[in-house]
Amino acid sequence: MLSAETDILKAAESWRRAGRRVALATVVETWGSAPRPVGSHLVVDEDGSFLGSVSGGCVEGAVITEGLEAIADGRPRVVEFGVADETAWRVGLSCGGRIRVFVERID
């Protein structure tokens, strides 16, 4: 798992060096049966191409949207997903877990 996370950090570096605008998402906290452990990464570029996973698929779409916004405004953010926040974020984790994700632009 750790080596896979590193591959994502390597991809983030090489994408940025290739001139792509890139954001990195990192799972910073989990509750309940969250599918991906703390420290999991997802990297996304300005076109929405992405690599990695923060939730095993449930909220990737929303995280990618946050990533695109971070690319646009440069502002790092913490977003939370879970059943309890379904109304707020319009997405939820079907497993009933909750996760917090830090999303930042690579400058």
Place this chain on the structure above:
Amino acid sequence: MQLDSLTVLNAERAARRACILVTDLDDGTQRVVREDEVAADPLADLLKSRLLSGKSGLVELEGRQVFLTVQVPPVRLVVIGAVHISQALCPMAAALDLSVSVIDPRTAFATPDRFPGTVLVTQWPDEAFASAVPPLDRYCALLALTHDPKIDDPALVAALKAECFYVGALGSRKTHAARVERLAQAGLSPQQIGRIAAPIGLDIGAVSPAEIAVSILAEIVARQRKSAP
């Protein structure tokens, strides 16, 4: 994150050195602390314990949420001697997520039949470390299990010089006393020689090869989790 920080993370990882990315989630500020900078860091105690556990996680520091991204190289286990204990030990080590190489120049011992799915190197340790096996480092554990000083001693010297976090040698106290003398003559310091786990393994009264393998792996886990990396 600054590209520079990301580059450092990736470079340290590639070089098999630990490091921690410290991120203030409230304002997004970050810094990378390399393993040799941890001791002098204001968060030294916290970072040391994180390096031990190898786990990333969130902490609260003076009311601020701080995330620690912990990168620790995967531990490698190098076994000298394709012996009976090694046969029992290799599948157990795999279950512990240790990547294992077995080195033994004696081709009668080091056969794929006896070690299915294990990286086997039929070379002398010195040759193996120069080519087939990546260089030893402090995230390696080395076990000298052949009972043959011609094979074990050079591997022990290499492991102690490389500061492997665990260095164990099979043999009775008497055997080990003779080994200590030989290693001293080879130029190792008493401190270096004193790091050898001998008799090898936790004292659980192990008798069978599998039991000895359990005692050795338990000692490695204890060394990983309970003392400084």
